[in-house]
Amino acid sequence: MGVKIMRLVKLFGVSVLVFFVLLTLIGLLFPSTIKSVKAVVINKPQQKVMAALPVSTNWLKWYPYFNPSVGADIRNAAADTSVFFNDKKELLIYNKHSDSSAVYFTIKAWNGAEMNESILALPISGDSTQTQVVWNETETLKWYPWERFRGLLLESSKGIFLDTALNRFKVYIETMQ
Secondary structure (H helix, E strand, C coil), X not given: CHHHHHHHHHHHHHHHHHHHHHHHHHHHCCCCEEEEEEEEEECCCHHHHHHHCCCCHHHHHCCXXXXXXXXXXXXXXXXXXXEEEECCEEEEEEEEEECCCEEEEEEECCCCCEEEXXXXXXXXXXXXXXXXXXXXXXXXXXXXHHHHHHHHHHHHHXXXXXXXXXXHHHHHHHHCC
16 A cells, blocks of 8 residues: 555656646747837927936826825835835836936836836937837746746736836826926
């Protein structure tokens, strides 16, 4: 009886190991990065758009991560790092820097995922009253099979999130005086 149980335990252990190796090999066939790029045209000059883009408290008014009803807040805001809190979750934004036409930063979410972000504000040629805002987001996935499968599920939702962010920013900036 004891030998039979040991064989079943051994079979179960080997099966779990083989299943994990197969999932890992299949996961390695999936892309290791998720890239999303979305754009919107805003009816404001580039200077006004660039003044509102850097990561600051005005993000509370348009960034989709925030829900003011649950006490969204920015704490520990510094020149190169900000910590956002919302619904007991933390969002760390660091490596913040900008130039005359772009804002660059890295986001580390509560689940450990890191995304490299850039938001470009490009004037539309021949029209100084309109600016095209382009948001680029790149997330590098780990080799774990669950990370790669998560990447497949997140790819489309990241695009929806960036569209929402850009459209909310457009409304915010166009209604601002």
